[in-house]
Amino acid sequence: KQEVTQIPAALSVPEGENLVLNCSFTDSAIYNLQWFRQDPGKGLTSLLLIQSSQREQTSGRLNASLDKSSGRSTLYIAASQPGDSATYLCAVTRRTGRRALTFGSGTRLQVQP
Amino acid sequence: DTAVSQTPKYLVTQMGNDKSIKCEQNLGHDTMYWYKQDSKKFLKIMFSYNNKELIINETVPNRFSPKSPDKAHLNLHINSLELGDSAVYFCASSRDDNYGYTFGSGTRLTVV
Numbered sequence: 348k349q350e351v352t353q354i355p356a357a358l359s360v361p362e363g364e365n366l367v368l369n370c371s372f373t374d375s376a377i378y379n380l381q382w383f384r385q386d387p388g389k390g391l392t393s394l395l396l397i398q399s400s401q402r403e404q405t406s407g408r409l410n411a412s413l414d415k416s417s418g419r420s421t422l423y424i425a426a427s428q429p430g431d432s433a434t435y436l437c438a439v440t441r442r443t444g445r446r447a448l449t450f451g452s453g454t455r456l457q458v459q460p
Numbered sequence: 461d462t463a464v465s466q467t468p469k470y471l472v473t474q475m476g477n478d479k480s481i482k483c484e485q486n487l488g489h490d491t492m493y494w495y496k497q498d499s500k501k502f503l504k505i506m507f508s509y510n511n512k513e514l515i516i517n518e519t520v521p522n523r524f525s526p527k528s529p530d531k532a533h534l535n536l537h538i539n540s541l542e543l544g545d546s547a548v549y550f551c552a553s554s555r556d557d558n559y560g561y562t563f564g565s566g567t568r569l570t571v572v
Contacts (some may be wrong), residue, residue: 379560380562381561383554383563388568389565389566390550390563390564390565390566391563392549392563393551393560393561393562393563394508398558423530434501436503438503445515446491446508446554447493447508448495448503448561449495449505449550450502450503450504452500452501452502453501
């Protein structure tokens with residue numbers, strides 16, 4: 348059974364810092380990995396999607412890497428801003444069988460102005 | 461706007477009632493999902509439909525019944541609501557795994 352863990356559970360940083368959020372998964376037989384952002388009381392916004400054959404994806408100040416063999420992904424946020432404050436969720440899709448997302452419990456990020 | 465839209469956004473109801481949550485996507489996606497986010501903010505798959513066919517049915521009480529009249533709609537009907545059903549329910553859709561998932565804004569269900 349796939350399990351996804353995110354560390355840290357919460358993070359508070361001053362504005363301008365570069366930061367790394369970690370995600371690990373127990374079953375490396377994934378089809379892809381997706382990072383989402385969830386604002387309080389809101390839905391999920393897709394940030395980055397990494398296919399299992401890819402090593403990283405970039406979008407603006409965000410960079411996500413994937414090391415499938417070790418079961419790890421990191422989300423790097425450069426020059427953090429108060430508007431980045433949200434919960435960041437990592438989710439993986441299995442390679443075979445039922446294609447549904449298995450989510451981690453999230454990292455709650457607070458960027459202090 | 462292209463999106464996944466859910467209604468209602470908030471739903472407060474008494475124990476024992478029957479309620480429905482509606483979901484529609486205009487993205488042309490083939491697969492739709494219902495996820496439940498509990499009080500600890502953990503998201504778990506409930507159901508998945510592909511072209512109106514049920515393909516995932518997790519261990520969910522049979523008081524929950526999804527219905528897909530067409531591939532753009534996936535509704536969730538809940539019978540005999542219980543306090544433990546209080547959660548945020550998210551609808552999502554995907555074309556295929558190469559393109560990831562799009563989520564609705566969620567329905568916050570409170571059972572009193």
